[in-house]
Amino acid sequence: MPLAKILLYYAFTPLADPDAVRLWQRDLAESLGLRGRILISEHGLNGTLGGELRALKRYVRKTREYAPFKNIDFKWSEGTGLDDTGASLDFPKLSVKVRDEIVSFGASGEVRVSDDGVIHGGMKLTPDALHELVAERGDEVAFFDGRNALEAAIGRFTGAIVPDVETTRDFVAELDSGKHDDLKGRPVVTYCTGGIRCEVLSSLMVSRGFGEVYQLDGGIVRYGERYGDDGLWQGSLYVFDKRGAIEFSDHAAVIGACVVCGTPANRTANCADASCTTERVVCRSCVLPPCEEHASPVE
Numbered sequence: 001m002p003l004a005k006i007l008l009y010y011a012f013t014p015l016a017d018p019d020a021v022r023l024w025q026r027d028l029a030e031s032l033g034l035r036g037r038i039l040i041s042e043h044g045l046n047g048t049l050g051g052e053l054r055a056l057k058r059y060v061r062k063t064r065e066y067a068p069f070k071n072i073d074f075k076w077s078e079g080t081g082l083d084d085t086g087a088s089l090d091f092p093k094l095s096v097k098v099r100d101e102i103v104s105f106g107a108s109g110e111v112r113v114s115d116d117g118v119i120h121g122g123m124k125l126t127p128d129a130l131h132e133l134v135a136e137r138g139d140e141v142a143f144f145d146g147r148n149a150l151e152a153a154i155g156r157f158t159g160a161i162v163p164d165v166e167t168t169r170d171f172v173a174e175l176d177s178g179k180h181d182d183l184k185g186r187p188v189v190t191y192c193t194g195g196i197r198c199e200v201l202s203s204l205m206v207s208r209g210f211g212e213v214y215q216l217d218g219g220i221v222r223y224g225e226r227y228g229d230d231g232l233w234q235g236s237l238y239v240f241d242k243r244g245a246i247e248f249s250d251h252a253a254v255i256g257a258c259v260v261c262g263t264p265a266n267r268t269a270n271c272a273d274a275s276c277t278t279e280r281v282v283c284r285s286c287v288l289p290p291c292e293e294h295a296s297p298v299e
Contacts, residue, residue: 003053004079006090006241008221010046010102010196012117013068018042018098026096032059035091039102043113045069046102046196048240050079050088075194075221080243090241103196106169110207111200122190122202122213127226130189130216142183146192146201153281154245154256154266155235157191171201175208187212193237195219224248236266244268260286
């Protein structure tokens with residue numbers, strides 16, 4: 001039986017002709033029956049694709065043949081399944097687009113990249129090196145979540161600082177507000193799902209005077225592969241496809257709380273209005289009522 005898999009990957013590298021890369025990537029993914037989202041900019045490539053294992057392996061080989069992408073770190077996870085045509089059930093379609101940024105901080109003018117990645121970003125730490133830093137510096141180490149508050153609600157590093165942001169674009173204002181300036185004299189470890197948001201976030205922090213900034217190399221995904229739920233991570237990992245969230249073991253903690261009844265929950269959902277795109281944490285027994293923008297007006 002064909003195996004369904006999902007790829008998560010990115011590469012920060014200068015691209016002289018992003019639209020030519022878009023056409024190549026679109027044709028390659030379409031020819032292999034893959035679904036998901038690929039974003040391209042002058043700063044590089046960012047993708048999440050689902051499909052049959054052999055098709056994804058061929059995609060990896062062909063993408064790495066292009067010199068700027070030869071060292072991409074592809075992260076694999078289990079997919080939900082395949083439909084009758086062999087396409088991924090985790091994504092509705094394939095989308096390949098050119099954008100100003102491959103991760104939307106609204107700071108394209110601040111980000112500079114070279115063949116080696118983002119310039120002046122935080123020092124990269126492997127999961128083992130992260131544990132060494134914590135063993136050496138203890139509570140002095142501050143974990144800084146590079147995702148939005150909803151993602152952090154169902155999973156995060158123990159004791160992490162969770163900025164009050166709804167989207168990635170909110171981070172610039174969050175850093176400029178000064179509310180995290182007390183961290184400028186401490187070792188700060190930024191982390192996110194697969195590592196891409198921290199590449200940019202750590203560079204924004206460095207440019208704003210944070211003196212000792214690190215980023216978890218490979219993100220939560222690589223950490224979970226190494227330590228599962230027997231390290232510093234707790235809860236579920238939010239993912240941007242139909243799976244909703246994944247766990248690293250059969251004993252993952254449930255740290256979220258249903259906004260309806262308050263019971264522990266590790267899933268998110270939209271409100272009862274079919275057009276709603278606002279997610280909240282909800283248990284499997286509850287249905288979210290319409291949020292304010294979709295509630296019926298009071299007569």
